[in-house]
Amino acid sequence: MTDQSPRTLHVPEGLPEKIQHYIDGEFVDSLSGATFDVLDPVSNETYVQAAAGQRDDIDRAVAAARRAFDEGPWPRMLPRARSRILNRIADLVESRDARLAELESFDSGLPITQALGQAQRAAENFRFFADLIVAQADDAYKVPGRQLNYVNRKPKGVAGLITPWNTPFMLESWKLAPALASGCTVVLKPAEFTPLSASLWADIFREAGVPDGVFNLVNGLGEEAGDALVKHEDVQLISFTGESRTGQIIFANCAPTLKGMSMELGGKSPAVVFADADLDRAIDSTLFGVFSLNGERCTAGSRILVERPVYDEFVERYAARAKRIVVGDPHDPKTEVGALVHPEHYEKVMSYVEIGKGEGRLVAGGGRPEGFETGNYVAPTVFADVKPDARIFQEEIFGPVVAITPFDTDEEALALANGVKYGLAAYIWTSNLERAHTFAQAVESGMVWLNSHNVRDLRTPFGGVKASGLGHEGGYRSLDFYSDQQAVHITLGEVHTARFGASDAAVTAG
Numbered sequence: 001m002t003d004q005s006p007r008t009l010h011v012p013e014g015l016p017e018k019i020q021h022y023i024d025g026e027f028v029d030s031l032s033g034a035t036f037d038v039l040d041p042v043s044n045e046t047y048v049q050a051a052a053g054q055r056d057d058i059d060r061a062v063a064a065a066r067r068a069f070d071e072g073p074w075p076r077m078l079p080r081a082r083s084r085i086l087n088r089i090a091d092l093v094e095s096r097d098a099r100l101a102e103l104e105s106f107d108s109g110l111p112i113t114q115a116l117g118q119a120q121r122a123a124e125n126f127r128f129f130a131d132l133i134v135a136q137a138d139d140a141y142k143v144p145g146r147q148l149n150y151v152n153r154k155p156k157g158v159a160g161l162i163t164p165w166n167t168p169f170m171l172e173s174w175k176l177a178p179a180l181a182s183g184c185t186v187v188l189k190p191a192e193f194t195p196l197s198a199s200l201w202a203d204i205f206r207e208a209g210v211p212d213g214v215f216n217l218v219n220g221l222g223e224e225a226g227d228a229l230v231k232h233e234d235v236q237l238i239s240f241t242g243e244s245r246t247g248q249i250i251f252a253n254c255a256p257t258l259k260g261m262s263m264e265l266g267g268k269s270p271a272v273v274f275a276d277a278d279l280d281r282a283i284d285s286t287l288f289g290v291f292s293l294n295g296e297r298c299t300a301g302s303r304i305l306v307e308r309p310v311y312d313e314f315v316e317r318y319a320a321r322a323k324r325i326v327v328g329d330p331h332d333p334k335t336e337v338g339a340l341v342h343p344e345h346y347e348k349v350m351s352y353v354e355i356g357k358g359e360g361r362l363v364a365g366g367g368r369p370e371g372f373e374t375g376n377y378v379a380p381t382v383f384a385d386v387k388p389d390a391r392i393f394q395e396e397i398f399g400p401v402v403a404i405t406p407f408d409t410d411e412e413a414l415a416l417a418n419g420v421k422y423g424l425a426a427y428i429w430t431s432n433l434e435r436a437h438t439f440a441q442a443v444e445s446g447m448v449w450l451n452s453h454n455v456r457d458l459r460t461p462f463g464g465v466k467a468s469g470l471g472h473e474g475g476y477r478s479l480d481f482y483s484d485q486q487a488v489h490i491t492l493g494e495v496h497t498a499r500f501g502a503s504d505a506a507v508t509a510g
């Protein structure tokens with residue numbers, strides 16, 4: 001059953017008349033004057049025009065970031081001073097969390113309660129990296145009596161940050177916080193479907209005391225603004241989150257300028273439920289895992305593999321629960337699944353729902369929820385008995401659609417779990433610890449949660465294997481990505497008298 005109450009479109013007060021770039025401390029239009037339409041996902045009508053950045057706008061933003069890097073205080077500040085500003089940013093995000101959630105929910109269709117959680121997580125990202133840079137130890141290596149070696153960390157330069165639309169503000173913060181903490185200056189290119197919340201960064205950073213030119217924002221299409229940022233020779237690295245296919249294009253386009261790259265890409269993550277699992281918790285968690293954030297979640301557990309003895313019971317209970325999920329106006333606090341971000345994405349998800357009808361047994365959902373004539377609404381959809389060669393088993397749908405598949409042995413479960421091109425997350429449900437850890441070792445994924453849903457510890461590596469990504473961010477790994485690490489070798493003894501014919505073999509502590 002879905003909520004069939006009438007859905008009024010909630011339009012936030014005080015929406016901007018246009019969405020601009022923010023370059024060198026000023027809001028500006030595109031040099032060409034070009035704009036693009038931004039729609040809200042409930043009415044699918046254009047509610048604002050956003051500046052469409054082109055190569056010359058990117059040039060301006062990169063030049064400002066470069067100047068702030070070469071001449072400004074930001075890269076040269078002591079960690080404590082940068083940390084204070086990052087903490088102020090966290091405070092300002094927290095103090096505006098309700099407004100951020102309102103705007104994000106309106107622009108992206110995310111349920112308001114979940115958008116609020118994401119805004120709070122954005123604040124936490126800043127607080128976390130503020131703490132980390134003051135706690136960070138310097139690396140030093142002593143070779144007794146011979147050498148003292150230490151590592152100089154230096155911010156890499158201008159960081160290009162390219163982000164997707166699924167939880168825009170939070171994912172921007174996951175890159176902005178470590179980039180700024182490391183002393184880089186940045187150019188952010190947010191997703192064109194959801195540019196609204198990103199423009200709030202400008203006011204927040206200004207109020208927190210971030211110098212002009214350190215943070216620059218250029219809106220626009222991926223193939224134009226994003227492409228120009230990737231190819232710019234004065235940008236030292238690209239941190240990208242988005243589809244695997246886009247990641248491949250960016251990878252190739254980074255090659256001529258030999259940029260550093262971090263890529264968090266798509267997923268088709270398995271949730272594996274063994275017969276000895278706590279079924280109540282497994283059902284709660286696997287429902288949340290694929291239907292929260294409208295199913296538009298990179299780490300969604302969108303394939304559920306269930307051991308045969310509990311398979312029928314699991315499918316029946318899961319489908320019954322999926323039918324009770326409240327679909328509705330994203331602004332309504334009762335809503336659990338809102339509207340998908342954009343009509344193009346809605347069409348893509350719906351096409352998979354139709355494909356699924358020929359590939360699995362439909363046990364919940366299967367189209368628009370009843371009573372919803374307009375807006376990008378999709379009823380939580382569950383297919384059972386899905387075979388591993390099915391497209392809905394193999395391909396990322398990125399919507400409220402899940403495939404359930406039975407298995408008989410641990411080996412079969414592992415083969416099913418690993419039998420896709422992606423490898424972002426995996427979720428294992430069992431009361432047998434040995435089995436859980438053995439499975440965790442063997443499963444091809446960047447992250448594994450045992451008897452838990454996606455609960456994050458920001459110190460741990462976050463990233464995927466196979467087609468799900470390149471490199472890991474999180475904790476010190478993020479700071480490493482945004483820093484160069486220069487080794488400084490100091491000779492203490494006479495070992496390194498330079499002489500032809502003398503050995504320059506390695507010295508190590510041993």
Ligand SMILES: NC(=O)c1ccc[n+]([C@@H]2O[C@H](COP(=O)([O-])OP(=O)(O)OC[C@H]3O[C@@H](n4cnc5c(N)ncnc54)[C@H](O)[C@@H]3O)[C@@H](O)[C@H]2O)c1
Nearest residue numbers: 163164165190191222226227242243246264265266267298
């Ligand atoms: N692994 C993760 O951490 C993670 C997190 C969130 C989302 N995602 C993935 O993101 C995808 C959904 O997001 P999306 O549809 O916005 O992804 P997308 O790849 O279409 O776009 C992401 C960003 O890249 C830009 N872009 C597109 N083409 C470009 C190009 N040629 N050069 C430079 N920039 C370009 C877009 O404008 C946007 O800002 C899903 O595949 C999802 O799994 C992954």
Ligand SMILES: O=C/C=C/C=C(\O)C(=O)O
Nearest residue numbers: 166174297298299456462
């Ligand atoms: O939809 C993607 C979610 C990504 C989450 C993170 O990057 C994170 O939790 O740090």
